[in-house]
Amino acid sequence: MGADKARADAEGCDVAIIGGGPAGLMAAEAACAAGARVAVFERMASPGRKFLLAGKGGLNLTHAEALDRFHARFDQTRLRALVDDFPPQAIRDWAAALGIPTVTGSSMRVFPQDYKSAPLLRRWLARLKRQGVALYVRHRWCGGLNPAQIEFATPAGQRIVHARAMVLALGGASWPRLGSDGAWVTAALAEGVPVAPLLASNCGVEVPWSEFLRTRHAGAPLKSIVAWVEGGTPRKGEGVVTEHGLEGGLVYALGAELRAGLARCSPTVLYVDLAPDFAQERLAEALARPRGKRSLASHLKRQAGLAGLKVALLHECLPREALSDPARLAAGIKALPVTVTGTRPVAEAISTAGGIRLEGLDEGLMLKTHPGVFCAGEMLDWDAPTGGYLLSACLATGRWAGRHAASWRT
Template sequence: MSSIPKNHVAVIGAGPAGLMAAEVLAQGGARVTVYDAMPSAGRKFLMAGRGGLNLTHSEKLPAFLARYGEAQPLLADAIKAFPPDALRKWSEALGQPTFVGSSGRVFPEALKASPLLRAWLRKLDSMGVKFALRHRWAGWDEQGRLLFETPDGPRVVGAHATVLALGGASWPRLGATGAWVKILAAEGVTISPLRPANCGFTVAWSDVFRNRFEGHPLKGVALSFGEHSVRGEAMVTRTGIEGGAVYALSAVLREAIAGSGLATLHVALRPDLEISDLVARLSAPRGKQSLSNWLRKAAHLSPVAIGLLQEAAAVSGASLSSLPTEKLAGLINAVPIRLTGIAAIARAISTAGGIAFDQLDADFMIRRLPGVFAAGEMLDWEAPTGGYLLQASFATGAAAGKGVLRWLDRKI
């Protein structure tokens, strides 16, 4: 590679991790080209912004780091080096100040990803970062050069170092296909299988329930599975259930289904009421009211909540109207939903699995591939929604960029 400028670095993947690596590299004096298979940069980043772009979270760092579970010790140094406060200052420097929402989540004031992405791309351009779009990475040739598939045919690119930031396998139409798994596995890199994270689950709804309540939200509920419980919202889909509260339990639900094929999720429709309070409310005379109207008034249940109760009673072979008051009250705050499977990874918010951390050195370089670094969702970690996904992507991108600079200093 003697003809290649000594500080030329290829970044493959134009998402948050790749773009942050490119910025750090350019600041360190590297000549950077970002390659991406899509026609434009940051496709999935823009999709994340449709809900307001939850950049990070304002909770104290120890609690923040705990959200990464088993991956906490593996991600801690990178996040400490580029913590939530640094991410907020970075956004503000791009002309996009942030604010803390009522849940503690951090958003840009514009509540959109596009202004931040445009400002970021302008900054990268001013720093000399080049972009080669519609370049789909296909591995290396015999000389260690990068191979790309482009609309104009195959292209071979030399670089002294490479940052891989190709994402996981969720939302493949936005560029994250997981095709890199076979390429790296062929090089002997150990990769944990990619699995859906922050995902929905399938349920064998009756036709009546599905047709009437598809797309209806369950608001202010509490979901529980074993010792795990979370408050929030869920959404009935045609094939099952999804939503923020479901995503928060998705890791344990996914593993349970992977182990036994099924999992039973329980829904408390009125989690703020004790069973005794519900019994008292349901003990009032029903009179000539229909069962649905009575439940709506006595227990303040929404139509979809009542439908869910009827669905659960039907599955058990009972009639909702025949249940004793105590059993009905108990059912309201422990509606069983039998999950029959995991929704497709293409519909998941994020991906679990990826390059095992023991394959990386402290600078995020793949040990078996000197000069090749990895960042973002390619790595074997997962986190709940709430700003933790983007924060770790930004932080590992920055860490990989710094790692490349140190490696170049030693090698060139």
């Protein structure tokens, strides 16, 4: 990137940011605004690849619900204070200042007006460049936690960078081909940094569907359902049947409970109410009406409004005898037991739970064990559902870590 008044060079800078995702870029912006000479080091040929992928789904930047509800989406209380430092409205203002106005969808999710991430990333990188932030791509951090001696592998060989502080923003382990592969965990553990195992979050689950269901219904949406895990809170939403099992917003929202259920006992059961608007007694009464020569499918359509995939699921998940017993059939419609045998691999997940344990970080998100080393983004141990919460927390923790790294003195 071009030279500027505050431009750092790779060999010497105040703050070295490692990882050019949204958390790292925001850390760079905050550190630079605090007066530091900042350099960003990214292992891939260009920064923000996962951010660009998120744009394919419209780039859900944040969420416009009331702040108490927003806070409740994060599993770690400490995250709630951090996101308050850069709350949803501040994120919208920040995007607007980059010339990217935002819109609120019907579900209160907030998106760039054009539903794309490339224009936002392009403008952001250009502004960082103007502000003097240096960007070095194809620089893979090799794992040391000493800011005064940071080693990178580059196409031109090894490179050592001397900084006052460093911010690690290396992401989780999902979609490794975009750059964040979770390889940092080995380096962190070797240095005594407390790390919770990386787990797939906001991902599909595996269900051993029959050949029939897989070939006929994979890809079909499962609309207007309620689902829950034994002892958990029922949630309304939608899912999608896949070749491997189930995915979609509702499944992602139940992810932590499903993971806990699978850890207790695998397989575990996901209960699905296929007809949330019907009371079970009313369904049982309706299904007990004589069906004459009509098939079960047309009886279910007429009496319970069920068709297609929902009927196929009844055949798939209930014992044959239950299909001819109105009371058992009604009970099955209201709590269909779907056998979940696991989560899909972390490489396919939208995000990663686990990471550097928050108790290993001080107020400024600096490693208690390694002075001058700050951490941000998805590599921290927190979890949240889809809905803009992931990027919100990555931006907020990046900003926080960048600011504190800039003011850190040995």
